[in-house]
Amino acid sequence: MTRVPSEDAKWIRDTCGQEVLDRLLDQGWDDLRLHRPLWSAPGDSYTGAVLFALLVSPPPRQIVVKVMAAGAPSAEVEAHERALAAEPDFARRHLVGLPHPAGERLSDGRSVMYQNVAAGSLRDVVPAKSLEYGELSRVAEEVVTGLFSDWNRAALAQAVPQETTLTAFLGRELDDVWRAGGSLLAFAGELGVLPALSPWLFSDGLPLPNPYHLVEGGWPGDPVVPVLRGLGHGDLHLDNILVPRREKEIRPEEYRLIDLCTFSADTNLGRDVATLLLSSLVPYVDYELPPDQRRALLRYVVDPDVAHRAHIVPVAVQAVQAVRETARRQMSDWGDPFDVQLLLSLVAGALRFTTYTGITRAGRTFFARLAAHAAGEVLARTWQGAAVQPPAVFPHDSFRLAGFRQPVPATVFVPDELPQRVRWRTETGLRDDRAVVGFGPGHTVVVVDGEGGVRRWTVHGEPLNGTGGRTPRIRLGHQALVASLTPSVVVASPRELHIVHFVEDDGVLRPPPVPLRDGDHFLVTSGGDVFATHDRRQLTVRRFEDGAPIEALACPPGLAASALSTDGSVIAMARSREVFIHRRGRESLRTSMAKPVANSLPRMRSALLRAVLPSPGLQLAVAPSGSHVGAVTFEEAVVWRTEDGREVYRRALTNREAVDALGATGMRLVCTEAGTLFWLHRGRLSVPTADGGTQVQQSGTGSDVAISRDGKLMALLSREGRLEVWDL
The missing domain is CATH 3.30.200 (Phosphorylase Kinase; domain 1)
Structure with a gap:
């Protein structure tokens, strides 16, 4: 018994x-x-x-x-x-x-x-999804090598390619999610790109074939391609690869594949490679990317070009290279035909990934775009007939309805979008009213203290490597900024910028300081993909890698405040009573043309006093994507939509709010994608876009507040050292 x-x-x-x-x-x-x-x-x-x-x-x-x-x-x-x-x-x-x-x-x-x-071992074996960037690349290289050199060595030695049409290939790969209006078509309907609507889409500045139309068989000619088949896992995402650790070090060569319910001895040999590549990309596309970065990553996946790398997060480049370059090396004897097979597998795999509800809507929309880009590359390499011409004019991006929380429709404004719940909180042990907080890549949370020391955590609260400060003379106020796409921070001292990059194995890289010549410079404490400085005469947008200038704009006379979107595509600069909005590639806006901003000190608002007193300053904020610009003066809170410069909210401050606006330290204004403003003043966090300035529940006296680049999280740091991360 x-x-x-x-x-x-x-x-x-x-x-x-x-x-x-x-x-x-x-x-x-x-x-x-x-x-x-x-x-x-x-x-x-x-x-x-x-x-x-x-x-x-x-x-x-x-x-x-x-x-x-x-x-x-x-x-x-x-x-x-x-x-x-x-x-x-x-x-x-x-x-x-x-x-x-x-x-x-x-x-x-x-x-x-x-x-x-x-x-x-149940203790020392981890899924590949949990590995650090360099570790994951090593594992991906081992797995792809094993798929071809070991698992399919005998099969490839005897393989004879099978010819198939694009439609037949995609139909076989996607049969379970396509037939009878399955989950694949359901998401296509949400996007508004059903195959019945058009054989063409427009994405990232390019006309592209509708991949859903391709699956349905509506593309004229339906090119024929050779396909190699053999042993395959069938669902080789990162959770289905386990890797042992020995003495705290991973052993990539000892990986194990699990969940073999989709195994077949007659699998398309591009499927596992494509699934592994797409799975590796999920952490970098699960939020809405800036358009230039999104296009660069999409093109790099389907048609790699070294010029794309400058616009892509380095770890995403590493993920693509580890899979694609290893597969290309392993299949070099069958190079060009296998490239097409892998592109077709990316079309099918990306469409399948749009059905995974564990991926955000922004991520699934990225994969729908990727399917279109890969389909376009397949047709460019296989089409033999007369060119099929796309429409001459597209009215808009075909994926405009998708995304996570932006762009906000013209008729929608959410004035009181309050935090929903605390995701986690921790005691940093840092009592410093000059410390700042920000979100790094992958929703990491970063605190920079008043001497330039850096502390980092994952969004779940696990500590990451940091560094001590080396800049004892940081300027007063918020003079540090956290990069959103690379593990980096920039700290401003009176005459130079100090940039710190965090790398694998707890390493820290410090490029040479960036000198700030010709006058007094200030750090613009918003941005994230890029950052900016100004000397009141010129605002300079810079790269996080080395501080090199990217773009320069003339500042308006009497500059009082400045802010920019995460990617620098929208830059706002303000004088005391007017705001200038620079939109990359479009005409700049000047808010005073419609209605001037009211701004004067409390109890000093007579015409005589206004004439003799200096113009007061204001607080300025830009939403992460640049969808809205907000300002809080000593008299009112105003929000504009940057698409057309239309004012969407204006409210006079109460007397108490106006008095609380006095002072320059401990002040911070941030703007969400919906246009809601969060205002930190005198240690209290409020929502000035709600009548009366709704107070946000908080622990301790706030010293800084930040919003993640996807608009989903907010971090609040208190002077007592408490760090809270909220879901928005």
């Missing part, structure tokens, strides 16, 4: 049902117990399966039990067994073995599967 602790039997019964417990007790083990502490499977499960680990004997061993829901892939055991038998040497090194019995069907339609533990 099998011995099992009563609390373990209860957990299995409560979690999985009595029948699962009965099946386990029937396996003939003398002793059975849950692995304690309870093990939870790393990564994400997309099928609703329940996984847990057991310690059983004899013989003593640890196994993983997977209970799959009714309707989930029921042939996983059979597929796994075929994968183990297909190439035994590869299976021994890179797949997970199955004990006996391998699996069983339950009376309610569910099934139970038993697996050996990957690499013999």
Whole structure:
């Protein structure tokens, strides 16, 4: 009779049902117990399966039990067994073995599967998704090399390409999500790009074929391409690759592939490569990218050009290179035809990724765009007939309806978009009223203290490497800025800028200081992809890599405030009673042309006093994408929409608000994509775009506030050292 602790039997019964417990007790083990502490499977499960680990004997061993829901892939055991038998040497090194019995069907339609533990450890094996950037690239290179050199070595030695049309290829790859109006067509309907509407789309300045139209078979001529098939996982995303750690160091060559329910010996050999590449991109596209960066990344994936790299986050470049270059090297003998096969696989894979609800709407829209770009590249390389001409004029970007929270429709203004809940909070141990907070890449949170020291966390609160300060003479006020696309910060001292880059393995790079000559310079404390300085005569937009100038604008006389969008495409500069909005590639706006901004000191608003007193300053903010510009003066709060310069909100401040606006320290204004303003003044955070200036619940006295580049999170840092991250 099998011995099992009563609390373990209860957990299995409560979690999985009595029948699962009965099946386990029937396996003939003398002793059975849950692995304690309870093990939870790393990564994400997309099928609703329940996984847990057991310690059983004899013989003593640890196994993983997977209970799959009714309707989930029921042939996983059979597929796994075929994968183990297909190439035994590869299976021994890179797949997970199955004990006996391998699996069983339950009376309610569910099934139970038993697996050996990957690499013999539940503690020291992690999914590739959790790896650092350099580690992930090494693993990706090993996996792609293994797919061709090991797993498919025999298959490729005997392979004969199969000819197929583009439509047949895509139909076979997407059959389960396409037929009968499946989830793929549902998202196409949300985007407004259903195949019945048009064979052409317009995205990122280019006319492109509608990939949905291509799947449906509506493209004239339907080119024929050669396709290589062989052994394939079928769903090789980062959660399905496990990597061991030994002595805290990853062992890429010992990776294991799991969840083999989609394994086939007749898989398109571009599918696993494409899925791995797309999965690696998700962290960098799960928010709305600035248009120039988005276009550069899309083009770099489908038609790499070294010129694209300057506009792309370096870690995203690294992710693409690790997969694409390794695949190209492995398939060099079949180079050009395999390039086309991989592009077609990217079309299919990107469309499939638009159906994954675990990816944000912004991310799924990026993959829809990527499918169109890849389809265009396929047709450019395979089309033999007369050129099919796109329409001469497109009225708008075909994906204009998609995105996360912007652009805001012209008729919509949300004046009181308050924080929803605290995501996490921590005590930084930093009591410094000059410290600033910002969001780095991947929603990391960064605090820079008054001496230039940097502390960093993930958005979930895990600490990252930081550095001590080297600039004891930082200017007063907010004179540090956090980069949004690279792990970097810039700190301003009186005569130079200090840039710090954080790299792998807790390293820190410090380029030479950037001298600020010819007068007194100030750091514009907004931006993120780029940053800016001004000397009251000229505002200079700069690169985070080395502080080199990108663009320069003349400042209006009597400059009182300045701010810019995350990517620098919208720059606002203000005098006391008027705001100038520079829009890259479009005509600049001047708000005083419609209605001047009211601004005078409290209790000093007579015409005589205004004539003799200096003009008061104001607070200025630009939304991360540049959709809105907001200002708070000593008299009122105003918000303009940058698309056309239209004023969308104006409210006179209360007497209390006007008095609180006095003073220059501890003041900060930020603007959301919906146009809501958050105003930090005298340590209190309020929403001046709500009547009466609604106060935001906070802990302690605020010293700085920031909004993430996608507009989803807000960070509030207190003078007492408390850091809070809120969902917006």
